[in-house]
Amino acid sequence: MKRTRVKKTDTEDRPRLGQPRGKVSAYFTHHLWVLVSSLGALWRTPWATLMTAAVIGIALALPAGLHVLLQNVQQLSTGWEGTAQMSLFLKQDVPEKRIQSLAGELRRWDGVAEVRYISREQALAEFRELSGFGEALDSLDENPLPAVLVLRPTAEAAKPAQMELLLGRVQKLEPVDLAQLDMEWVRRLSGIIEVGKRGVLLLGGLLALAILLVVGNTIRLTILSRRQEIVVTKLIGATNAFIRRPFLYTGFWYGLMGAVLAWLLVAILLGLLRAPVNQLSFLYNSEFSLGGLDLETVMVLLGSGVALGLLGSWLAVGKHLQAIEPS
Amino acid sequence: MRGRLNVQRPMIKFDNVNKRYAGGHEALSGVSFHLAPGEMAFLTGHSGAGKSSLLKLIACIERASRGNVIIDGQNLTRLKNRHIPALRRKIGVVFQSHNLLYDRTVFDNVALPLIIAGYHQNEVGRRVRAALDKVGLLGKERLMPVTLSGGEQQRVGIARAVVNRPPLLLADEPTGNLDPELSREIMGLFEQFNQVGVTVLVATHDHDLIAQLDHRLLILKQGRLERDGQTAELQAQKQ
Numbered sequence: 001m002k003r004t005r006v007k008k009t010d011t012e013d014r015p016r017l018g019q020p021r022g023k024v025s026a027y028f029t030h031h032l033w034v035l036v037s038s039l040g041a042l043w044r045t046p047w048a049t050l051m052t053a054a055v056i057g058i059a060l061a062l063p064a065g066l067h068v069l070l071q072n073v074q075q076l077s078t079g080w081e082g083t084a085q086m087s088l089f090l091k092q093d094v095p096e097k098r099i100q101s102l103a104g105e106l107r108r109w110d111g112v113a114e115v116r117y118i119s120r121e122q123a124l125a126e127f128r129e130l131s132g133f134g135e136a137l138d139s140l141d142e143n144p145l146p147a148v149l150v151l152r153p154t155a156e157a158a159k160p161a162q163m164e165l166l167l168g169r170v171q172k173l174e175p176v177d178l179a180q181l182d183m184e185w186v187r188r189l190s191g192i193i194e195v196g197k198r199g200v201l202l203l204g205g206l207l208a209l210a211i212l213l214v215v216g217n218t219i220r221l222t223i224l225s226r227r228q229e230i231v232v233t234k235l236i237g238a239t240n241a242f243i244r245r246p247f248l249y250t251g252f253w254y255g256l257m258g259a260v261l262a263w264l265l266v267a268i269l270l271g272l273l274r275a276p277v278n279q280l281s282f283l284y285n286s287e288f289s290l291g292g293l294d295l296e297t298v299m300v301l302l303g304s305g306v307a308l309g310l311l312g313s314w315l316a317v318g319k320h321l322q323a324i325e326p327s
Numbered sequence: 328m329r330g331r332l333n334v335q336r337p338m339i340k341f342d343n344v345n346k347r348y349a350g351g352h353e354a355l356s357g358v359s360f361h362l363a364p365g366e367m368a369f370l371t372g373h374s375g376a377g378k379s380s381l382l383k384l385i386a387c388i389e390r391a392s393r394g395n396v397i398i399d400g401q402n403l404t405r406l407k408n409r410h411i412p413a414l415r416r417k418i419g420v421v422f423q424s425h426n427l428l429y430d431r432t433v434f435d436n437v438a439l440p441l442i443i444a445g446y447h448q449n450e451v452g453r454r455v456r457a458a459l460d461k462v463g464l465l466g467k468e469r470l471m472p473v474t475l476s477g478g479e480q481q482r483v484g485i486a487r488a489v490v491n492r493p494p495l496l497l498a499d500e501p502t503g504n505l506d507p508e509l510s511r512e513i514m515g516l517f518e519q520f521n522q523v524g525v526t527v528l529v530a531t532h533d534h535d536l537i538a539q540l541d542h543r544l545l546i547l548k549q550g551r552l553e554r555d556g557q558t559a560e561l562q563a564q565k566q
Contacts, residue, residue, distance in 0.1 A: 026447040232426045235386065236487070237416035238443045239409075326388050 031245070038249035049257070052218050056258025056305065059211050061265040063204035064293070064301050068266060070196050072291050077189050086167060087180045088149040094175040102175055103149055111157030111166060116150040123148060146177060160187065208308055215254050215312025219247050223320045231326045240321060247317045248310060255309020259302045266293055336400050337361035338495055338526040339385060344394035346380050346550075354380035355550045358394075362528060362543075364494065367521040369537050369558070370530040372547035378530040381547065382499050385528070386418055387411050399494065416444055419488030419525075423500035425480045427472045433459070433483050434468040440491045458486040462516060478509040485516055489525070496520055498529040502536065510536050 042049040090099060099117065106115045118126070123145040128134040151170070153163060163181055171179045223230070230243055274290045281288040293301075339362040346355040355377045362368055370378050383389040384396050387403050396403045399417060406414065419440075427436050437458055441451045459465045462482040472480055481501060488496060498517065502510035514529075514536060521527045531537065537544060537558055546554040 026445050029448060030442065030445065228426075229428050229430075232428060233439065233443065234412075235388070235415065235420060235426070236440045236443060237412045237414075237418075239412040242412075242443055 034245050035249050035252075038246045039253050041246075042250065042253055049254075052214065052254055053257035053261055055214050056211050056254060056309070057261025057265060059207040059214075060259055060262035060301060060305055061269075063200050063207060064262055064297065065266045065269055066196075066200045066203070067297060068270065068291070068293055070193055070200060071294075071297075073196075074190070074193050075291060076288055077186060077193070084153065084163060084186060085182050086151040086153070086163070086170065087182060088151060088170055088173075088176050089146045089178040089180070090149065090175050091177045092146060094147065098175060099147055099149070102173070106149065106151060106170070109166075109169075111153050111162060112151055113154040113157075114152040116152075118148040118150065120145055120147045208304070211255075211258070211308045212312040212315065215251050215309050216316040218254065219251055219313040219316035220320055222250065223247060223316065223324070227324055230321065230324045234324075235326045243321060244314075244317050247313050247321075251309040251311075251313025251316075252306055253309070254313075255305040255307065256302065258309065259305025262305065263293065263298060263301055336364070337397070338364045338366070338399055339528065340395075340397040341381075341384075342395040342397070344384065344396055345392045346377070346384060346389060347392040353550055355384075355391075355547075358547075358550075358552050360545060360552060360555055362526060364526055365521070365524050366543065367518065367527040368529070368543040368545055369540075370528060370545045370547065371532055371534070371537060372553075374532065376547040377550045378532075378547055379499060380550075382420075382497050382528070382530055385495075385497060386420055387414055412443075416440070416491065417493050417495060419491075419493040419496045421481070421484050421488045421496070421498040421501045423503040425472075425484045427480060427483055427487075429472055431471075432468065433464065433470050433472060433475070436472060436483055437468075437486045437490050440487060444491055446491075454490055455486075458490040459483075461489070461519070462486045477504050478512070481505065481509075481513060482516070485513070489520055492525075494524075494526060496525050496527045498527070498531075500531055501529065502531060502533055507535065511539070514540060 096119075099119075103115045103117050106112055120143050124137065124143050127145060128137055151166075153166065157163070157166065167179055167181055170176055233243055270290060270292050277288075277290045339360075341358050341360050344355055344358045345353065347353045358377075358381065370381060372378055380389065384391055384403070385398060387406060391404055394404075398414065401414060403414070428439070434455055437455045438451050441454055446454070456465060456468070459468055462485050464479060464482055464486065467475065467479070472483060475483065481504075485501070488498075496517065501517075502513050505513065510533060517527050517529060518540070541558050544554070544556060544558045545552060
């Protein structure tokens with residue numbers, strides 16, 4: 001409802017007395033003029049402007065920064081999904097020859113990149129070395145460990161659904177006692193990332209509310225300090241749209257400046273993290289490198305900054321301009 | 328501007344108008360009169376007689392409690408809020424307190440009504456200079472209003488009121504703070520605008536000034552229109 005009202009008053013701004021030419025161009029010139037002059041007004045009080053923009057910037061930088069970090073974690077974990085593998089524990093009494101032929105058969109399957117055979121003896125040696133239970137094993141009469149075929153899927157087949165399918169197939173093989181997917185932890189991690197994403201969204205919503213309040217309050221103070229001007233312009237025939245315009249553009253500028261500041265802040269923080277992260281990933285022999293803000297995130301950041309600035313000032317203007325009438 | 332051509336239709340018409348404020352104070356009661364296009368009149372009376380209320384009803388700052396206020400054919404009783412700006416653009420208002428914007432130049436103050444109405448930049452410059460020329464302030468367009476004297480500030484206010492050539496000019500105690508000589512100058516300006524067809528209504532309690540000029544005079548007393556006639560006639564009646 002409010003929207004249509006704004007539209008109507010907007011058209012009233014256009015000249016009706018004389019002025020056959022250049023109505024539209026005068027209208028846009030005026031918009032441009034208000035856009036520039038509201039920036040000029042902010043420029044004349046640089047510290048106050050910077051403080052408001054900084055509050056908005058920090059509030060936007062927090063969810064934006066967390067979002068980028070989560071994106072990086074996700075990037076890292078999709079890299080690990082490729083290393084997902086499947087362990088086939090074979091029954092104790094399967095002869096060596098049958099195992100070799102089974103391994104050969106599996107290698108020909110679609111979606112299988114590699115099959116590694118760990119014999120019972122190798123498994124025992126490995127276990128003895130890694131577990132520290134060597135002496136306990138010595139007291140056993142026979143090797144309790146089964147032979148294992150470790151199956152690594154191709155990159156295309158490494159997706160959870162296809163892995164489940166493959167798991168079902170190998171489980172039906174006669175010599176296989178138990179087949180296990182070694183990617184539970186990857187799933188848990190992606191679950192944690194999902195929780196993190198939801199958290200960022202909620203935090204973002206909360207901070208968006210804070211930005212609305214900050215912009216709204218700043219605009220409210222501006223309106224009150226320009227009360228006399230508003231009364232005079234109303235008296236000489238200004239429409240509500242005309243009076244609203246400079247405040248809306250002020251909100252627009254606050255939002256845009258805040259978003260640009262947030263962009264800078266996140267870029268600086270990522271820059272500071274990049275060197276130690278690269279160091280760490282080098283130590284892990286990983287080629288992972290910290291990703292920055294992608295275009296989409298920057299667009300969303302700028303867009304939401306501008307939208308929040310406009311909305312905050314629109315709310316303040318709607319609430320406070322009505323109250324100011326000449327008397 | 329149609330009003331000027333249509334002699335039948337009054338520029339201002341009050342039809343049995345009452346104005347009662349929220350507190351119960353009745354500022355105007357049963358006021359009826361009309362002002363033809365191109366007419367000039369003074370509105371006078373003691374303070375509290377209802378002069379300001381009457382002007383506020385014309386500019387639609389207040390609404391009548393009863394009766395009809397019709398401006399240039401438009402009945403303000405039924406005027407929707409969103410049509411008020413268009414009405415006010417037809418009315419130039421001069422205030423006792425000037426009501427200038429002190430953070431911008433004389434030029435920008437006078438240009439404001441044109442910018443509100445959406446005039447093109449070249450047109451704005453031309454009209455502002457014409458209006459400032461008319462009130463004798465052409466050389467001062469780049470000055471800030473605070474650097475001007477009271478009389479000059481009032482003339483800036485007048486230039487702003489007439490810059491978009493409204494058919495109706497209202498003035499509320501325009502000479503309230505000025506000495507007699509400046510007051511006569513200001514009145515002279517109003518008469519000039521009247522001579523080119525603008526309807527002028529001036530509220531003032533400056534009886535000396537009124538006595539010097541022969542125009543229609545509306546006298547309000549406790550919210551009622553007590554007298555209505557030419558200044559000379561009314562003065563003759565008094566004596």
